[in-house]
Amino acid sequence: MKHLPWPVILVALLFFSVISVNQFAHAQSTFPPVTVETDNNSISIIVNWTPEEIQASEDVDFSLEFQNPTTGQTLSHVNYELKVIDPSSGETIKSIDGIHTHSGQDVQTVKLDNMGDFTLEITVIGLGINQPFDTTRSGTAQTAIVVVPEFPFALIAMAAGIAIVIIVVRSRYSSLPSFRTGRRQ
Ligand SMILES: [Cu+2]
Numbered sequence: 001m002k003h004l005p006w007p008v009i010l011v012a013l014l015f016f017s018v019i020s021v022n023q024f025a026h027a028q029s030t031f032p033p034v035t036v037e038t039d040n041n042s043i044s045i046i047v048n049w050t051p052e053e054i055q056a057s058e059d060v061d062f063s064l065e066f067q068n069p070t071t072g073q074t075l076s077h078v079n080y081e082l083k084v085i086d087p088s089s090g091e092t093i094k095s096i097d098g099i100h101t102h103s104g105q106d107v108q109t110v111k112l113d114n115m116g117d118f119t120l121e122i123t124v125i126g127l128g129i130n131q132p133f134d135t136t137r138s139g140t141a142q143t144a145i146v147v148v149p150e151f152p153f154a155l156i157a158m159a160a161g162i163a164i165v166i167i168v169v170r171s172r173y174s175s176l177p178s179f180r181t182g183r184r185q
Contacts (some may be wrong), residue, residue, distance in 0.1 A: 063107045080099050084119070096108055
């Protein structure tokens with residue numbers, strides 16, 4: 001064949017566009033676990049999440065561990081807030097206030113409705129069981145998170161490409177008896 005048939009070119013284009021979009025998303029993603037420090041370096045927080053790829057409209061579990069950055073010891077009785085912020089508008093899209101973790105290890109489940117780049121913000125209000133809290137370690141820490149579309153885009157694009165090839169190949173060779181037999185069944 002002298003020239004590539006157009007369905008092959010189309011699939012190749014689809015394939016490479018999907019690959020490049022995926023790599024772009026990959027480059028933008030932060031992979032858990034990440035260790036972040038509060039703005040005044042008073043606490044380091046190990047942030048992990050499952051699933052690793054956060055999907056829109058699906059639960060994601062953020063696990064947090066609050067540590068003394070000097071000793072690495074887990075801090076107890078941590079009072080904190082968790083926020084998800086849209087960095088483009090500065091708008092808080094999810095907020096959980098007044099959380100207390102006795103052990104310094106906690107899991108918070110969040111569902112994010114939209115895909116995109118977001119900021120997970122953890123604010124330590126203070127340490128202690130009763131008010132007033134010890135605020136010597138208060139501070140805010142942030143990490144970037146990426147929410148991907150609920151449906152696997154790449155798979156849909158690939159399936160569409162393959163379907164086009166099958167349709168074109170079948171219509172070209174529609175005179176083949178096997179095709180006719182196939183349609184009659
Ligand atoms: Cu406690």
